[in-house]
Amino acid sequence: MRLDPTGAQVVTLSGELDSSNADSLKERVASIPPRPAAPLIFDLTGLRFMDSAGIAVLIGAAAKASSMSLRNPSPIIRRVLEATGLSNVLSIES
Amino acid sequence: MSSRAVTAGGTGSGYDLAGEPAAAEGPVEGVASPARPSGSLWRWRPSRVTVAALLTGLIVTGALSLTSAAVYNRNERRLLNLRVRELSLVLASTAPSTQTPLASAAELANATGGDAQKFRAFMAPYVGPGRQFTSVSLWPLGTAHLAPSTVLGKTPALASMPERAERFFRHSTRPGALNLTGFLESPHPALGFDFSAPGRARGFAVYAEKPLPANRRSKLEKNSAFSDLNYALYLGHSKRTGDVLVTSLKHLPIKGRQASDVVPFGAGVFTVVVSPNGSLGGSFFEHLPWIIALVGLLVSLAAALMTDRLARRRRYAEQLVGVLDRVAAENRDMYTEQRSIAQTLQHALLPDTLPEFAGLRVGARYVPAASGIDVGGDWYDIVAASDGQVLVMIGDVSGHGLRAATTMASLRHAALAYAAQDPSPSSVLAQLSDFVNSGPHDYFATMLCALIDVGAHRLTVASAGHLPPLVIDDDGGRFVRFDANVPIGVARKSPYLETAVSVRPNTTLIAFTDGLVERRGEVLDVGLARLRETATNVELPLEDLLIELAHGLASEGHHDDTAIVGIRWQS
Numbered sequence: 001m002r003l004d005p006t007g008a009q010v011v012t013l014s015g016e017l018d019s020s021n022a023d024s025l026k027e028r029v030a031s032i033p034p035r036p037a038a039p040l041i042f043d044l045t046g047l048r049f050m051d052s053a054g055i056a057v058l059i060g061a062a063a064k065a066s067s068m069s070l071r072n073p074s075p076i077i078r079r080v081l082e083a084t085g086l087s088n089v090l091s092i093e094s
Numbered sequence: 095m096s097s098r099a100v101t102a103g104g105t106g107s108g109y110d111l112a113g114e115p116a117a118a119e120g121p122v123e124g125v126a127s128p129a130r131p132s133g134s135l136w137r138w139r140p141s142r143v144t145v146a147a148l149l150t151g152l153i154v155t156g157a158l159s160l161t162s163a164a165v166y167n168r169n170e171r172r173l174l175n176l177r178v179r180e181l182s183l184v185l186a187s188t189a190p191s192t193q194t195p196l197a198s199a200a201e202l203a204n205a206t207g208g209d210a211q212k213f214r215a216f217m218a219p220y221v222g223p224g225r226q227f228t229s230v231s232l233w234p235l236g237t238a239h240l241a242p243s244t245v246l247g248k249t250p251a252l253a254s255m256p257e258r259a260e261r262f263f264r265h266s267t268r269p270g271a272l273n274l275t276g277f278l279e280s281p282h283p284a285l286g287f288d289f290s291a292p293g294r295a296r297g298f299a300v301y302a303e304k305p306l307p308a309n310r311r312s313k314l315e316k317n318s319a320f321s322d323l324n325y326a327l328y329l330g331h332s333k334r335t336g337d338v339l340v341t342s343l344k345h346l347p348i349k350g351r352q353a354s355d356v357v358p359f360g361a362g363v364f365t366v367v368v369s370p371n372g373s374l375g376g377s378f379f380e381h382l383p384w385i386i387a388l389v390g391l392l393v394s395l396a397a398a399l400m401t402d403r404l405a406r407r408r409r410y411a412e413q414l415v416g417v418l419d420r421v422a423a424e425n426r427d428m429y430t431e432q433r434s435i436a437q438t439l440q441h442a443l444l445p446d447t448l449p450e451f452a453g454l455r456v457g458a459r460y461v462p463a464a465s466g467i468d469v470g471g472d473w474y475d476i477v478a479a480s481d482g483q484v485l486v487m488i489g490d491v492s493g494h495g496l497r498a499a500t501t502m503a504s505l506r507h508a509a510l511a512y513a514a515q516d517p518s519p520s521s522v523l524a525q526l527s528d529f530v531n532s533g534p535h536d537y538f539a540t541m542l543c544a545l546i547d548v549g550a551h552r553l554t555v556a557s558a559g560h561l562p563p564l565v566i567d568d569d570g571g572r573f574v575r576f577d578a579n580v581p582i583g584v585a586r587k588s589p590y591l592e593t594a595v596s597v598r599p600n601t602t603l604i605a606f607t608d609g610l611v612e613r614r615g616e617v618l619d620v621g622l623a624r625l626r627e628t629a630t631n632v633e634l635p636l637e638d639l640l641i642e643l644a645h646g647l648a649s650e651g652h653h654d655d656t657a658i659v660g661i662r663w664q665s
Contacts, residue, residue, distance in 0.1 A: 051612075059584050079617050
């Protein structure tokens with residue numbers, strides 16, 4: 001997980017996001033200062049797996065950020081987002 | 095007021111005597127830690143290994159030291175033997191310098207018929223103080239009484255011993271060779287040399303005398319080639335102190351390591367005995383056995399101490415392992431205990447028995463997550479809702495543990511309350527959603543509500559982020575198609591929509607949570623297809639079907655808990 005400011009605030013997730021590391025991600029996200037002008041982007045290119053704990057973190061981040069989007073989720077992740085109806089409320093960019 | 099229990103390796107780790115857990119302390123605290131190795135020398139009882147190491151070291155040191163000493167001694171003996179032979183050779187090589195002048199003088203005497211003048215002239219350089227001989231005399235051998243006809247230098251001792259002279263010249267001497275005789279008992283000890291030419295009836299004998307040092311002491315020069323030796327030169331083969339000619343020692347006989355050799359000297363012999371003056375092979379090797387002994391002793395002690403320390407450490411480590419084993423066993427017990435508590439809790443939170451409904455068979459199964467003791471957040475309810483209708487609710491709160499379980503409990507009860515007022519799925523979900531969203535929360539829950547009209551063979555479903563139920567009839571199985579809205583707890587922009595489905599007689603409805611179909615590394619659809627495969631085309635009573643589906647999970651080692659609800663129209 002890296003914080004890579006490039007205009008927008010990009011958080012890159014890779015590997016697996018589950019209950020074992022969701023809490024630490026939540027803390028990292030909470031420590032990001034909210035900037036109204038800069039959107040928050042989660043780069044999910046390298047993320048292979050995400051369970052409900054991970055989804056909860058993303059939902060929480062979306063609630064607090066002024067604008068948030070998920071970048072390039074894998075087919076597996078994308079399907080999960082569709083099944084839970086979140087693909088309608090979270091912006092997903094490829 | 096739990097006091098810290100200190101038990102010597104006892105049972106109550108972390109628990110005080112009243113059986114309550116010791117406040118916020120790790121389990122190890124309650125067990126007395128094993129005694130640290132003490133450094134005090136008084137209580138130092140060496141272990142077997144230490145003694146063995148020390149003995150081994152001492153034995154090896156002793157062996158090496160003795161070997162070194164033995165080698166040194168052998169070397170010294172060998173060297174001494176070599177040296178004595180060298181000395182003997184050197185001494186023997188001086189014979190000609192004594193023999194030649196006498197032999198020449200004898201020839202001269204025989205040739206000149208004993209001419210005194212010529213004799214004196216010839217022998218003059220050899221006689222006198224500081225010269226080779228103190229006395230040289232010419233003895234004609236043909237006469238009846240033996241007496242010197244010419245004397246140069248001092249009067250020979252032999253001249254005043256007629257019997258001895260008789261014996262010497264007539265019987266003891268060999269012509270053509272240098273003969274020796276000694277005057278060792280007299281107050282002026284001397285050595286006598288004789289030479290007479292062979293043949294011609296032994297014409298003249300030339301006899302010379304050489305004094306021996308007064309006390310027979312004669313030290314070798316410091317830088318002489320033989321300065322590393324003490325020597326004693328004896329006349330003849332004897333080694334008796336009385337027969338010593340010269341020696342460098344104060345006290346005779348020579349004690350200790352010695353070697354001797356016979357020195358041929360003309361027709362006679364000397365015996366030279368030597369002993370080393372110091373160490374022939376070098377003083378380092380003389381001291382080496384002691385050095386080895388000392389170093390070996392120190393090393394042995396050091397090794398023994400180190401071994402002892404290591405043995406102690408090992409004993410301590412073993413004790414520690416014992417403690418750790420005990421702690422691990424206790425942890426295992428606590429874990430098992432917690433797990434059963436969790437399962438009891440789970441059991442308490444879910445409906446014990448399902449109510450019966452006319453025209454329907456219902457069943458449900460809950461499978462906890464394979465690993466861990468955590469309770470999960472899955473739940474289900476099947477309740478009657480106005481006559482002829484049955485409401486099925488199934489949900490999955492995010493996360494694990496007691497928090498998820500208690501959240502689930504409150505959601506479940508809230509849902510039941512809302513359902514009692516208005517069982518329509520969209521209403522239940524909307525109210526639940528508003529209820530949760532109205533306050534702070536850090537979870538979300540997926541939920542499916544399905545209102546079943548038994549007689550009309552209809553079901554109405556609404557989903558808050560939950561997977562669709564499986565409808566199975568004679569034509570096969572298919573998932574209900576709908577667009578799921580967001581889960582409970584997520585900000586909602588639109589109402590929950592209901593989807594109505596008509597079903598055939600004897601249809602089976604399977605509602606489930608994602609634990610049944612989700613696998614790591616797999617797209618969701620694969621799991622859904624697998625479920626459909628397993629559930630359709632089987633003729634099983636509902637209970638058995640649910641058991642079958644649950645079994646399929648258990649063998650996978652699933653990480654999420656799962657709830658499965660089954661509804662079957664009886665007609």
